[in-house]
Amino acid sequence: MTVENIPSLYEWAGGAEAFERLTERFYEKVVADDVVGPLFAHMDGDHPRYVAMWLGEVFGGPARYSEERGGYAHMLGHHLGKAITEAQRRRWVNLLADAADEVGLPDDPEFRAAFMGYIEWGTRLALANSQPGASPPRRAPVPHWGWGVAPPYLG
Template sequence: MTSLYDHAGGDEALHRLEEIFYAKALADPVLREVFSHRVPSHVDHLTWFTAESFGGPDRFTRELGFEYIIGVHRGLHITDEQRERFVRAYLEALDEAGLPDDEPFRTAVREHVEFGAHVAQRNSRAETDEELHPLREVPHWTW
């Protein structure tokens, strides 16, 4: 079966998706509290993470490692409203980026983003390492 990565259109499509999503996050009044300024490497890092999660190259793990993403979220204290806005903006970006709109793909992406947003929220609130979500590697998402 084709990977989500290939079905999405590979790096080019995922980079387009992450660029659109990131612009939405920076412009959103609720998400702006978490995405306070443009970080030049952010879109590439988001692309690497999504690509690896969807069955593409393992650049995120090789170049950054999962501890990096834990560190990025720690101390952000992501609210429920921010988590929900993140998911909604990401799903809107799928359409704007022209990614496939078939139900199996959209369901897999929605579940991936919702799961990731919960992990990020938990890690953003963790005061100790024991309070972190137990996930310690890029999740491999499939259909």
């Protein structure tokens, strides 16, 4: 397999449809959860779709979140001042992993390591950026996450 033939994480996951299934199921779990649910009590009905757009862009799909929603600066604005706790961050991660299993995201070790690597990194950044007095950079690119050191084995 050559580098040119390695699919993006977005492609490997199943594209926009897969991320939309993921975020729909995930936010069903979130709103019913007593730990992380309160953070989303006033969630816009389109929030799952917007998060699917963000994840799609991060994992190598079209730059829809940047083009339609304002990119990193817009995402950052949703976290500032929220005072997310470590318990909430961890529950968010666990619920997302559960939703990924339930909707059939690829479960091969290479994909899940890359996927969960971003989720850990992103939620830890969101936790830090959400704290009172935090002053993160207001402008940054949307991260682009790849396979890391273990591309998928296509046999």
